Amino acid sequence: MANVLGYAEIRDGEAGKAAREVLGAAHGLAAALGGEAHAVVVGGPGVREGAASLSGFAAARIFVGQDASLQLQQPDVAAAAIARLVESGDYAAVLFPATAQGKDLGPRVAARLGRGLATEITSLEASGGTIVARRPMYAGKAIATLRFSDGPALMSIRANGFAPVELDTGGAVEDIEVNAADARVRVTGLEQGDRDQVDVGEANIVVSGGRGMQGPEHWHLLEALVAALGDEAALGASRAVVDAGWRPHGEQVGQTGKTVSPNLYFAVGVSGAIQHLAGMRTAKVIVAINRDADAPIFGVADYGLVGDVFEVLPPLAAAIREARGEG
Amino acid sequence: MNTIVCIKRVPDSATRVMIASDGTSLDPAGVKYIVNPYDEFALEEAIRRKEEAGAGTVTVIALGPAAAAESLRQALAMGADAGVLLRCEGSHDSLVVARALADEIRGREFDLVLFGKQAIDDDNMQVPQMVAEFLELPCATVVVGLEIDDGQATAKREVEGGHEVLEFALPAVVSTQKGLNEPRYPSLKGIMAAKKKPLEEKDVSLQASNIELVSLEEPPAPAAGRIVGEGVEAIPDLVRALREEAGVL
Numbered sequence A: 001m002a003n004v005l006g007y008a009e010i011r012d013g014e015a016g017k018a019a020r021e022v023l024g025a026a027h028g029l030a031a032a033l034g035g036e037a038h039a040v041v042v043g044g045p046g047v048r049e050g051a052a053s054l055s056g057f058a059a060a061r062i063f064v065g066q067d068a069s070l071q072l073q074q075p076d077v078a079a080a081a082i083a084r085l086v087e088s089g090d091y092a093a094v095l096f097p098a099t100a101q102g103k104d105l106g107p108r109v110a111a112r113l114g115r116g117l118a119t120e121i122t123s124l125e126a127s128g129g130t131i132v133a134r135r136p137m138y139a140g141k142a143i144a145t146l147r148f149s150d151g152p153a154l155m156s157i158r159a160n161g162f163a164p165v166e167l168d169t170g171g172a173v174e175d176i177e178v179n180a181a182d183a184r185v186r187v188t189g190l191e192q193g194d195r196d197q198v199d200v201g202e203a204n205i206v207v208s209g210g211r212g213m214q215g216p217e218h219w220h221l222l223e224a225l226v227a228a229l230g231d232e233a234a235l236g237a238s239r240a241v242v243d244a245g246w247r248p249h250g251e252q253v254g255q256t257g258k259t260v261s262p263n264l265y266f267a268v269g270v271s272g273a274i275q276h277l278a279g280m281r282t283a284k285v286i287v288a289i290n291r292d293a294d295a296p297i298f299g300v301a302d303y304g305l306v307g308d309v310f311e312v313l314p315p316l317a318a319a320i321r322e323a324r325g326e327g
Numbered sequence B: 001m002n003t004i005v006c007i008k009r010v011p012d013s014a015t016r017v018m019i020a021s022d023g024t025s026l027d028p029a030g031v032k033y034i035v036n037p038y039d040e041f042a043l044e045e046a047i048r049r050k051e052e053a054g055a056g057t058v059t060v061i062a063l064g065p066a067a068a069a070e071s072l073r074q075a076l077a078m079g080a081d082a083g084v085l086l087r088c089e090g091s092h093d094s095l096v097v098a099r100a101l102a103d104e105i106r107g108r109e110f111d112l113v114l115f116g117k118q119a120i121d122d123d124n125m126q127v128p129q130m131v132a133e134f135l136e137l138p139c140a141t142v143v144v145g146l147e148i149d150d151g152q153a154t155a156k157r158e159v160e161g162g163h164e165v166l167e168f169a170l171p172a173v174v175s176t177q178k179g180l181n182e183p184r185y186p187s188l189k190g191i192m193a194a195k196k197k198p199l200e201e202k203d204v205s206l207q208a209s210n211i212e213l214v215s216l217e218e219p220p221a222p223a224a225g226r227i228v229g230e231g232v233e234a235i236p237d238l239v240r241a242l243r244e245e246a247g248v249l
């Protein structure tokens, strides 16, 4: 009983970053337990093709439940199919991504299996067959260590917490049964905003603007910085900015917004209120730009620049563009 | 329409968190407790629907320590009709909590069970979905728009970069997100009226969980950061540090 199953989220027909990170985490845990990483995918036409690429990311077996009626993600159908797979297999753990879809789905599977689920895991290990996981609690003000007893350990993992593993297993796609009649809700539509921008919750680099930006008409300065940082960067915002209607709520970082854990976080004209820190303190490298040298954000920043955003942003974007261009 | 709203009493986010000497819980001294902010959207939605229909009831349920009765009183002051406290000590795994809530809800008459999308202490985002599974009901999470017409609901739920539209029949479970409405403050009249509203308290014993909380620790103190410099002159140093020291560019 040492295999680990990862739920591979397929978006736009592709197994993207979230799926690869789940498989990376599953591979690490399976290796410590002496087993294999398996992937499971449930969805409509095209998911089988999207899932096939996962054999290049450590998935030794790839279970696909594809059904023409599942044009959009149908959580009940997926939950039922995954629960059946877990019950029929020998799994030490099942991992979900802590994405909108993974967070909706994981608890449904857990309840069907009658087992607890640990969410937003940031580190994971197995010693002597026992799985131990760590996660932030109280908005990052405490770190909990959790231990699972018997049976599959169910978890969701935080974005950017685990690295994908490029390992070709030659794993093949195997079909599993899905039953469209399991649906209690019907997902009938998907309204998408700007599809070119990565979501702030998943981006590798986040540039957040605060009230110090003085107005929505100045956001082009932050957009230029995002553009200079490449296509893995996304815009974020403080609540003050969202409440003022300058930016959409989907960009809000913090306790009542999104929790982000990017490799690089820029807080620009953000004071660093505790509720903002709640959403970004696990970022690996934090840069703060603020004209007030006493702003609390400097207390958590790895690198601080004291200055006026209007003076600093254009040359900073230019310097970063140049630095990345050289690299 | 009869609605059940589940609310949780949580530490205020501005509270300084101190870990108790047992190493697995919070030191309650000096902690200010509030109704979980997302649960206020759920409550507001329930009360508004009842007011608009001019009929129906709003029942609030909280599982927690005796002091969680305060949270229920606050909900009654906002406009809920009756409260139920499922009394138990300590903090518990979501599955165990969801099972107890589902057991309490199962025997009741309702059209809608509303939750906040997430509790800000454990940040789990899972009790609503679990309760829905236990009750075998349709479930929509992280909802920012909800329309109900003749027992049929259409919900808008927040996903990365957009919204999903869901359709389902009542009775159903919905978890609410900021954007759905603006929660009201309890009025003085509401606070007075709340004192006379029914608040039932009963002890519950919870099942064991397969997840054990081994320890709670303070996060490592952030490595002392540094101010690279002031103004435009500091930009080259900042970019160099990000490239060479941090390796993130």
Ligand SMILES: Cc1cc2nc3c(=O)[nH]c(=O)nc-3n(C[C@H](O)[C@H](O)[C@H](O)COP(=O)(O)OP(=O)(O)OC[C@H]3O[C@@H](n4cnc5c(N)ncnc54)[C@H](O)[C@@H]3O)c2cc1C
Residues within 6 Å of the ligand: A209, A210, A211, A212, A213, A237, A238, A239, A240, A241, A252, A253, A254, A255, A256, A257, A258, A268, A269, A270, A271, A272, A273, A274, A275, A276, A279, A289, A290, A291, A292, A295, A307, A308, A309, A310, B013, B037
């Ligand atoms: C229950 C609750 C939940 C909350 N949830 C969130 C949340 O999810 N996310 C969140 O962000 N907040 C949240 N808040 C709000 C939070 O407390 C702060 O009010 C908010 O984060 C402040 O936003 P800000 O930093 O943009 O604005 P301010 O605090 O006004 O800071 C603006 C900063 O910009 C600087 N500045 C001004 N002009 C310039 C300039 N020209 N150049 C450089 N710097 C300049 C100032 O020095 C200041 O530090 C929540 C609050 C509560 C009570």
Ligand SMILES: Nc1ncnc2c1ncn2[C@@H]1O[C@H](COP(=O)(O)O)[C@@H](O)[C@H]1O
Residues within 6 Å of the ligand: B006, B007, B008, B009, B036, B038, B039, B061, B062, B063, B064, B094, B097, B114, B115, B116, B117, B118, B119, B120, B122, B123, B124, B125, B126, B127, B128
């Ligand atoms: N102990 C509890 N009592 C009542 N409702 C709860 C409790 N715990 C969680 N909930 C509800 O479930 C939602 C999600 O909580 P969680 O899954 O813990 O993040 C909360 O917003 C509440 O509506």
